[in-house]
Amino acid sequence: MSSWFQKFSTISAYLLGIVWVLPLLYAFWAAFHPPEFATQFSLTAPLTLQNFESAWDQAPFFRYMLNTVVITTLILVSQLFLCTLAGYALAREKFAGRGFAFALVLTQLMVMPEVLIVENYQTLAGLDLVDTYLGVGLPYLASAFGIFLLRQTFKTVPQELEDAARVEGLSGLGIIWKVFVPLAAPTYLAFSLVSVSYHWNNFLWPLVVTNTEASRPLTVGMAIFGAPESGVDWSVISAGTLIAIGPLLILFLIFQRRFIQSFMHAGIK
Amino acid sequence: MINRLNLKAWLLLLPALSLLIAFTHWPTLKSFWRSFTWARSDVAPSQFVGLDNYRIMLDDPVFWKVIENNFWYALGTVPTSIGLAIMMALWVNSKIRCTSLLRLAFFTPTILPMITVANIWLFFYSPNIGLFNQLLGLVGIAGPNWLGDPDLALSSLMVMTIWKEAGFFMIFYLAALQTLSPELFDAAKLEGANAWRIFRKITFPLLMPTTLFVLINALLNAFKLVDHLFILTKGGPNNASNLLLYYIYETAFSFLDSYYAATLTVVMLLTLALIALVQILVIDRRIHYR
Amino acid sequence: MKTLTKCLTTVGVVSILGFSSAASAGTDLTMYYPVAVGGSLTKIVDGIVDKFEAQNPDINVNAIYAGNYNDARVKALAALKSGEPAQLSVLFSIDIHELRNLEAIVAFDDIVSTDAEREWLNSFYPALMENGKADGKTWGVPFQRSTIVMYYNKDMFRAAGLDPEKPPTTWEEFTSMGKKLVKKDNNGNVQQWGAMIPSTGYPYWMFGALTKQNSEVLMNQAGTETYFDKPGVIDALEYWQDLGNKHGVMPKGMIEWGTLRQNFLDQKTAIMWHSTGNLTTVKNKASFDFGVAKLPGNKELGSPTGGGNFYIFKKSSPEEKQAALKLVKFMTSPEQAAHWSKSTGYMGVGPGAYETETLKAYLKTFPPAAVARDQLTHATAELSTHDAGRVRKFLDDAIQSALTSQETAKKALTDAQKQAKSILRRYK
Numbered sequence: 001m002s003s004w005f006q007k008f009s010t011i012s013a014y015l016l017g018i019v020w021v022l023p024l025l026y027a028f029w030a031a032f033h034p035p036e037f038a039t040q041f042s043l044t045a046p047l048t049l050q051n052f053e054s055a056w057d058q059a060p061f062f063r064y065m066l067n068t069v070v071i072t073t074l075i076l077v078s079q080l081f082l083c084t085l086a087g088y089a090l091a092r093e094k095f096a097g098r099g100f101a102f103a104l105v106l107t108q109l110m111v112m113p114e115v116l117i118v119e120n121y122q123t124l125a126g127l128d129l130v131d132t133y134l135g136v137g138l139p140y141l142a143s144a145f146g147i148f149l150l151r152q153t154f155k156t157v158p159q160e161l162e163d164a165a166r167v168e169g170l171s172g173l174g175i176i177w178k179v180f181v182p183l184a185a186p187t188y189l190a191f192s193l194v195s196v197s198y199h200w201n202n203f204l205w206p207l208v209v210t211n212t213e214a215s216r217p218l219t220v221g222m223a224i225f226g227a228p229e230s231g232v233d234w235s236v237i238s239a240g241t242l243i244a245i246g247p248l249l250i251l252f253l254i255f256q257r258r259f260i261q262s263f264m265h266a267g268i269k
Numbered sequence: 270m271i272n273r274l275n276l277k278a279w280l281l282l283l284p285a286l287s288l289l290i291a292f293t294h295w296p297t298l299k300s301f302w303r304s305f306t307w308a309r310s311d312v313a314p315s316q317f318v319g320l321d322n323y324r325i326m327l328d329d330p331v332f333w334k335v336i337e338n339n340f341w342y343a344l345g346t347v348p349t350s351i352g353l354a355i356m357m358a359l360w361v362n363s364k365i366r367c368t369s370l371l372r373l374a375f376f377t378p379t380i381l382p383m384i385t386v387a388n389i390w391l392f393f394y395s396p397n398i399g400l401f402n403q404l405l406g407l408v409g410i411a412g413p414n415w416l417g418d419p420d421l422a423l424s425s426l427m428v429m430t431i432w433k434e435a436g437f438f439m440i441f442y443l444a445a446l447q448t449l450s451p452e453l454f455d456a457a458k459l460e461g462a463n464a465w466r467i468f469r470k471i472t473f474p475l476l477m478p479t480t481l482f483v484l485i486n487a488l489l490n491a492f493k494l495v496d497h498l499f500i501l502t503k504g505g506p507n508n509a510s511n512l513l514l515y516y517i518y519e520t521a522f523s524f525l526d527s528y529y530a531a532t533l534t535v536v537m538l539l540t541l542a543l544i545a546l547v548q549i550l551v552i553d554r555r556i557h558y559r
Numbered sequence: 560m561k562t563l564t565k566c567l568t569t570v571g572v573v574s575i576l577g578f579s580s581a582a583s584a585g586t587d588l589t590m591y592y593p594v595a596v597g598g599s600l601t602k603i604v605d606g607i608v609d610k611f612e613a614q615n616p617d618i619n620v621n622a623i624y625a626g627n628y629n630d631a632r633v634k635a636l637a638a639l640k641s642g643e644p645a646q647l648s649v650l651f652s653i654d655i656h657e658l659r660n661l662e663a664i665v666a667f668d669d670i671v672s673t674d675a676e677r678e679w680l681n682s683f684y685p686a687l688m689e690n691g692k693a694d695g696k697t698w699g700v701p702f703q704r705s706t707i708v709m710y711y712n713k714d715m716f717r718a719a720g721l722d723p724e725k726p727p728t729t730w731e732e733f734t735s736m737g738k739k740l741v742k743k744d745n746n747g748n749v750q751q752w753g754a755m756i757p758s759t760g761y762p763y764w765m766f767g768a769l770t771k772q773n774s775e776v777l778m779n780q781a782g783t784e785t786y787f788d789k790p791g792v793i794d795a796l797e798y799w800q801d802l803g804n805k806h807g808v809m810p811k812g813m814i815e816w817g818t819l820r821q822n823f824l825d826q827k828t829a830i831m832w833h834s835t836g837n838l839t840t841v842k843n844k845a846s847f848d849f850g851v852a853k854l855p856g857n858k859e860l861g862s863p864t865g866g867g868n869f870y871i872f873k874k875s876s877p878e879e880k881q882a883a884l885k886l887v888k889f890m891t892s893p894e895q896a897a898h899w900s901k902s903t904g905y906m907g908v909g910p911g912a913y914e915t916e917t918l919k920a921y922l923k924t925f926p927p928a929a930v931a932r933d934q935l936t937h938a939t940a941e942l943s944t945h946d947a948g949r950v951r952k953f954l955d956d957a958i959q960s961a962l963t964s965q966e967t968a969k970k971a972l973t974d975a976q977k978q979a980k981s982i983l984r985r986y987k
Contacts, residue, residue, distance in 0.1 A: 005464065013360040016353075017374035020432065023389045024377060026400065030392075035844065039398045039825055058601065086285035093278035101282055108293045110545045114493050115514065115537050118521045118530045119296030119303070130641045139292035142285040172277070201382040203496045204514075208522065211591075211634040211641075212623045222385045223499060224626040231820040231837060234392050241385045252380050256373055260440060309985070310660050311636075331956075395818045396810060397752075397827040411748040417759070417813025419963045505759055506813045507959035522633050524948040525657070 030238035038234040051239035055225075058236065061243050063213050064221035071136050071206075071217055072199045078141040079195055080188065086142070087150030088176050092162070102151075108144035114204045121208050131211040139205065146191050153187040154180055190262040200248055218244045297538055303531035311525060322532040332533070334508045335516045338423055342512060343491035345427040346434070350487055351480060353435040358442035359472075372443075375436040383433060387500035390429050391416075394501070416502050419509035426510050429497055434490060438483045445479040446472075481551075488544050492537065513537055588882055589621045589638065592649035592703075593631035593867060603902045611889045618882045628654075628867065629948070639663060639874055646875040647883040649702050652690035652868040653943035656782040659693060660945060660986075664870045666696035670880050679888055683909045684932075689940035691868050693781070699868030700887055701908040703899070705835045706862040706931045706938055707768050709855070713848040715740055715751065715829040726830075726852040730772070730798060733855040737808030740829035753808035754830035755823070756799065758962050760816025763942050763954040764865055765832060768854055769795040771861030771939045777954070782944040783986050787954060787976035788969075796961050796968035798857075803962065812963050834865060835931035838904025842925070851927035853934045860937040866905065897921075906931040944979070945986040953978045 030038045031052065037045040055061070089095075090102055113120060120139050121130075129135035157180060165179050181188070203219040210216045216224075222244050226237040252259055304322050308315035326332050361372045378386070393400045394415035402412030415425045449472070457467050473480075495515040498504055504511030504519070513533065521530035594600045601624045608622045625631040628651040635648040650658070658664045671677050683701050691699030713723035719739045727733040737753030744750050756765050763777075770777055775791040778784060786792060803811040809828075823831045824844050832854065841849065854862050869887045871880055889895060893911035897918040900907040907913050913922070913932065922929050944950045957975035960966040966974075 009360070010365045013357075013365060013371060016357070017371045020436065021374045021377055023386050023393070023432075024381070026389055026392065027386075036846070039392070039403075039821065082285040082288070085281040089278045089281035093281070095275040095278040098278070101286060104286060104289065104294065107545075108289050110489065110541050110548075111293050111297060111538065112489070112493055113292050115541065116293065116296040116300065116534065117518065118527050118534055119299045120292055121521070122299075122527070123291070123296065125637070125640050128641060130637055131643070138288075142288035144289060147285060197380055201380075201384075203382070203384045203499075204518065207499075208518075211625070211638055219382050219384050219496075222382070224624070224630065226385070226388045226500070227627055227817075231840060232388065232391065232817045234388070234821070237388045241388065244385055245381055248380055252377075253373075256376075257369075260372065260376060260443075312662050391818065395815065395821075397822055398818070398825050406748070409746050409748070411746075414810065414812045417815065417963075419960075419965060503759070505955075505959055506963050507956045507965060509963075519948075519952075523629050524946070524952075525633075525636075525661075526949075 027238040027241050030234045031242050033235070035233065035235040038238075051235045052243065055236045055240040055243060059221055059225040059240065060213055061218075061221070061240070064216060064218045064244075065247070067133070067213075067215055068200060068217040068219075070133050071215075072196055074133055075137045075140050075199050076192055076195050078137070079143045079146050080192070082142045083146030083150050083191075084176060084181065086147045087154055088180060090147065091151045091154035092157075105144045105147050109148065113139035117205060117208050120205075124209055130209055131215050133215055135209050136206050136215055136217065140199065143191075143195065146195070149187055149191050150184060153184040157183055186262075193259060193262045197248070300531045300534045300538065303528055304535045307528045311527075315528070322529055325529065326532050326536075331508050331511065331516065335504075335511045335513045336536075338509075338511060339492065339513045341423060342427060342430075343488060345424065346430045346491055347484065347487040349427075350431050350434045350438055351483055353431065354438035354483065355442055355473075355476065355480075357435060357439040358446055359468075361439065361443060362446045372439075375439055377436065378433045379437040381433075383494070383496040384500065386433075387429070387497040390497070391501055394425055416510075417506055419506050422502050422506060422510040426497060426501060429501070430490075430494060433494075434487065438487065441479050441483055442476060445476050449475055485544065485548055489541070492540065513540075587617075587619045588647065588879065588886060589623065589643065589645040590647045590649065590883075590886070591623045591625045591631050591635040591638065591645055593625060593628045593651070600903055603899065607890055607895055607899065610895075611886055614889070615882075615885065618885065620886060631867075632657075635872075636661065636663065639872060644874055645872060646879045647869060647871045647887065649867040650870055652699055652701070652704070652864070652866060653941050653947055654870075655690060655693055655698050655868075655943060656945045656986075657947055658870060659698065663872055663874075664698055665873045665880070666698050667700060667871070667884075668696045670871060670884050676884070676888070679891075682911060683891075684935050686935045686938040687864055687908055689780075690864065690943055699870055700891060702867055702869050702887075702891060703836070703903070703905045704864055704866040704868075704908055705905055706864055706934045707765065707832050707854060708835045708838075708862070708930050708934065709830060709832055709852045710823060710837075710841060711830045711850050711852065712823070712826060712828075713850050715826070715847075719829075723848070723850065726850060727855045728853075728860075729855050730857045734802070734806050734808060737802070737830065738806060741807060749807075749810070751826065752810060752828040754802070754832075755809055755814045755819055755828040756802070756832045757814050757816040757819045758959060759813055761865075762958045763951050764863055766796065766799070766954065766958055767863035767939065767942055768832070768861060769799055771863065771937070772854065772856045772859060773798075774858040774861075776939055777942045778944050780940075782947075783983050785942075785944060785950060785954075785976060785979045785983065787957065787979060788973045793969050793972050795857075796958065796972060799958075800961055800964075800968055804964065813959065834904075836866065836903055836905050838928065838931075839902060840904070842904075842927075851930045853930060853937070856937070860934070862934050862938055863941040864935070864938050865941050900928070904928070904931075906935075944983060946982050949982055950979045 032047050033045045034048050034050065090098065124130050124135050124138065129138065161179055162175060165175050170178055201219060203223065206217050206220045207223065210220055222240060225240055305317060305319060306315040307318045307321060357375045361368050361375065396402055396412065396414040396417065401415065405412040413421055416422050453471055454467060457471055493514055495512050498510065498512065498515045502510045504515050514537065517530050517533045517537065520533060521527050592604060604622055608620045612618065612620055625634040631648065632650050632654050635645050635650060638645045667680055671680055680697060687701040687704050688697065691697055691701065709726060711726050716723040721736055721739060727736045733754070740751070740753040741749060742751040758765070767777055770792050773791045773795045775786065775789055775795065777786060803809045819831055819833060820837055820841065822828050823841070826847065838851065853860055871883045875883065891908055893909065893915050894917070896907045896909065896912035897915040899905060900912060901917060901921045907918060912918055942951060942954065953975040957971035961968045961971045
């Protein structure tokens, strides 16, 4: 193999890698330097934490973060529970209308709730759930993707295991809980990570359905905080961005191998 | 007995399925219904107007513009993201140094919220003071007005979308690559095949199922990923970078016209249905959900 | 249909452990407010509200920052439909027709009872009331109000051999001085622009200034007619085009509303037109000597007013309305208006504010703070019609297509007029 090609390829890989983290690098630059250096780069620029102070002052990040955590948790817990039941039914039970039920589930893989913001918003308003955690979470409490993944996993569990559990006197939910859930642990982890990173970053639906700090998650809070209309101040926005992504970023750096492997697992069908 | 089994299965399905129906299937039907009605304002009763909304839509230049934009947006982002994703996966899977750092770099955009990084991209794209034009200025080129030029605005959005997506898709390819047996490649090398030939004749065909899966995901994203528009262009200048979902949002929540928004939603749903059809007819023949 | 959805959702929700946000504080008043310029304005609002609460322990105010003007309107309207409605809000002054069509607001004339209150209602600058009146009644009371002013870099004026105390007052001067202020490097690339007028965000607003300077208005008071295709209006857009394309004073194409302030602070442009609401931020951050002046005129001087008014919502009890009125009166009182103006750059909404010690002292040390007010005598109403969002977008799109040379000014504005006309026909 020609070595110049190899070299060229390697250099391109590193270059692309740098380009890919450039936004993050810039966020660090702008956040830790005075505003005069937000658009100018100089090695002698002094360091400061002032931007973090301003950002923290200007938006209730703590509340936003709390909201995001609650919403993400609410969604995740509900998804894990509901998708387990539905996934088990679709994988292991034989019943009239199974194909139809599965088709209904698959539809949601294509038609995500964000496409239906107009009608879903009307529904939420009718239920008086606008600007509540439950309102933000509701359209996502059941996940077609989760049902689908768990169905695939549950299908691979040998029938003998299920029969043995039955002989031991377990029934119904007991079997699901004692036999199926432990065996599907990697799938649960993978799905959880996908779900958390999706809902941590979700924007359009929360934007539509939240009104106040009572339920506004980080993404919407950041959009309002950094709205270009109010005159862009990149130093403070970058500081805010780092505050907002900090927790997820740190978790990611610590667990990155696991994280990526889990994503890979979710991708394997 | 059969009845009892049926009942149990349906009971297990009930909570999940009722939620899915309440927020996917039912609103889909309601969108269709609403698209045939209109009211003067939110407080006035709505009335059946037949195809009026559709007639207005066909006469609406912005509608045609967003459809055209969405087409180019899909065409511009999907193949490039996939191509880059494959390249990234090959690099990360190869024997060059620091692959874990590289993997980390490529994957980072996936965990960053689009809406917050959009502000940073706004700095990159800003004329006069932005990073890209500062860099171009170093070599004596007066950079363009990336987001302000109607010919460039949409492409600039595409670049950010590709940046956001490629690393995510890379993961799927990485997973697929790791299932391929090394012997295949050793054999090919023994026969003296070069890198490009190995990729074209062995790797790429073997990655086909992944590519098709990623393709569908990328296509869906091309229709639902509009977060960055809120910060970068708001669909401007003169709708040059407006996309269907953003226009739906604008219509429903700026113009407060949920009826026309529903009409646009129907077009969106039909598009997604078309993608689904392609998936069923073409892709499911190759990958079996078992 | 709604019932079925309710049933489906209930089944889903009941089957899991549903819990709702328990934020049911015993607030008496909820108000939404937007911020379209400046940085930490939210803190200043909170500060004023705190003072009000200290004086009125029986009234509890929950002030909610809701983003830009459009967000604030959507959120306030959404709240009206929900269980925790707002009783008053600061919303775009030009939302008046739409809020009335939605039967969301009440006229202040119907709430004020005493002569003192009626007098208060007459204590604002008449120009600021133009966007607040319809059908002979007052629906919006001015609060965070602005005009467009011209910020200019005096250092650059000096460097270009211009008198820093004599900024341009006519279009001709604006063009000729602008040309002198442009600086290019050896390759012919522009290092410093003469002027920038933002064309994203609120292009119709900037355009309102140019048209007023050409002695034209964009719509009638009732908001049922627009005049986008009048020769004077077309002429104004052509002048805007020429500044970039012909005279090279401004960059060609779009200029970002949000990043413009940074461009000015980074000394990439000698002049910018922007909301007076940016004044305090510019004052705090500019590393150079800058001035503020009225916009230049052509046939006359002119700028639209802009910004947010207080509205009181219909869907509130008589006691809540009175409490809301009390809050509005407090926040627009001379002392608070003066404090607000000094902290932000927005103008004091009535002559009273400028007679307070706060503003008198401030104007002495910082005369630019008076420019927005002085310009009020030349001000006109901001574009405000029925179906305002759509009509505004027609004009915005027309302006942008002309500035990016996709269309001629004439064609773009004639088309926009046609579209606006067909929409507004319903409201006559």
